[in-house]
Amino acid sequence: MAEKMENKSRKPLLEVRHLKKYFTIPRKGQLHAVDDVSFQVYPGETLGLVGESGCGKSTVGNVIMKLHKRTEGEMYLEGRDVFASDADKDAFCRKVQIIFLDPYSSLNPRKTIKDILSEPLLVQKIVKKGPELDKFLEELCETVGLSQDLLNHYPHELDGGMRQVVGIARALSLNPSFIVCDEPVSALDVSVQAKIINLLMDLQKERNLSYLFISHDLSVVRHISNRIAVMYLGQIVEMADTDMIFQNAMHPYTIALMSAVPKVSVDKKVNRIVLAGDVPSPMNPKPGCRFAPRCWMACPECSNKTPELTEMEPGHFVSCMYARESRERAKTAATVSVEKMMESQ
């Protein structure tokens, strides 16, 4: 508890307020990819962002990286407005970096690993070409456990895991304080995935890094995150400390999501809540709770009133009007029958 209080008094490294990103689709309208998302990331902390495909988690990462222009909202890095006209763009790039999902397409196939790793250093004029650069790269390779012989190779000569290590090295080269990890292990096999996760966690300890860890895999997010935010259709529906959210999830979507993951356990049988239908389109969303059409405890009220993200217990935010009853009701909630599945079409 003491640690949490301390957290409160610390200043956030990155703060995102009411961030919105709409894409205009000709003749169709507005795609609400991210719709009013707010969160803070503290120094040395990992915030996990989970959700299914299309919920907007990667868009959040891309807007933070300024790879997409925001539609609305504010963002502060170390208290300074990032979107301000006089903001130092180079300084921002040095402090905020990204690791991408696909280690195959995020490395330029026509450049050697050395070129890939030295480009940010040369652009930002951190080191000069020559022995200084070589020494820097040597240290960088050592940090991430990359063999120096690989520096003169091309990305296609490396396997997926090694390529992701190169991606991590590139993100680290400017010594950032904040890294957006966009599904960095999703394309990797289990045994390699473990290696990358361990590396990310070791680096965090060494350099007091902050991560925004985007993933669809609940068990990976649980392993690496201090806090978790669950997204559904462009909005954060629940946010809390990792242990809190896993022991006491309150949003009906989070509860269903957790029960949906197949577990490697021999004995325990869980009461699985199967959600009917698919994630609806984020195109021109209707008012009311976004999850209501698939919710197993929805009331008529839910499709009229939009729930707010409210603090249910210290540090635990839920956006559901019936959050207090959800756990009780989850015990008796039945799996969706075939008839219900058909109705939802």
Add this chain to the structure above:
Amino acid sequence: MEEKLLEIKNLRVRFVTERATADALNGVNLTIRKGESLGLVGESGAGKTTTALASLKLLPRGGQMLDGEIYFKGKDVMRMSKRELLDMRGHRISMIFQNPLTSLNPVFTVGEQIGMVLRQHKGLNKKQADEEAMRLLETVGIAGYRLNDYPNQFSGGMRQRVGIAAGIACNPELLIADEPTTALDVTIQAQILELMKRLQKEYSTSLLMITHNLGIISELCEKVAVMYAGRIIEYGTVREVFSDPRHPYTRGLLGALPKLEGDRDRLTAIPGTVANAQHLPEGCRFHPRCEHCTEECKKQQPEMVQVKEEHFVECFRGGKFDG
């Protein structure tokens, strides 16, 4: 229960292209009995899908079967006539594929595609096939009136359910599911898993579940076979193998998996990378990554040994690593 449905003996498959030769399967032995559900687990490139395709005599071009025998209900698959093969595929054994978008034909309605199976194997006429297809769609939770819709009008999860409907159309004796939920979201995966559980109960079909997800195996299967570099290195009941894994690779896999409950201990990564099928190591194929490797492991291929009544492991030390 005792009847052997599919029996694979010492199967060796090699892929030859102009540039390289890859040994995909290096002596696979596998038996599926009637009513049994077997999970085949391994990382990418372990040979899971090749095993399934070979047993249907559907190896892609460049794939050569070097050695081995495959029997379906006692009949040699390699010696079957074209007619017998056609009868086996889709009727006695059917397969559900990983990507439901590419395994369905975009220019036919789903009704036609399910009906095609029925007309081919059961000799139904158009009207009967439509009626039966409608019933099948409803079994997998899709409204019957959608019979005349095209695959692109369905979502990923529903397409996979169409694939399952076509798969169970002829009430096959063996259903092979090749990573059926890998392309799907968790909540949709849960729908498919619950559906498959229900069908297992209703149809009492044998199941060969190919996946890299250990959780799915633990939910759907009784037996599990762990593959590495084209060999089955551990086999047994799911309860035995997952609670008391004996092969260093299986132990590594289970240790590398982040958990949803309990302490968040540091993950134990398996050193090195997955063996390359083009340059397989001598001896035990796992030895370069194994912390218990001895001189013997480097030279000789270990044999499958029985460690418990229903638990086999292919390791010289038989899973004893104390001291």
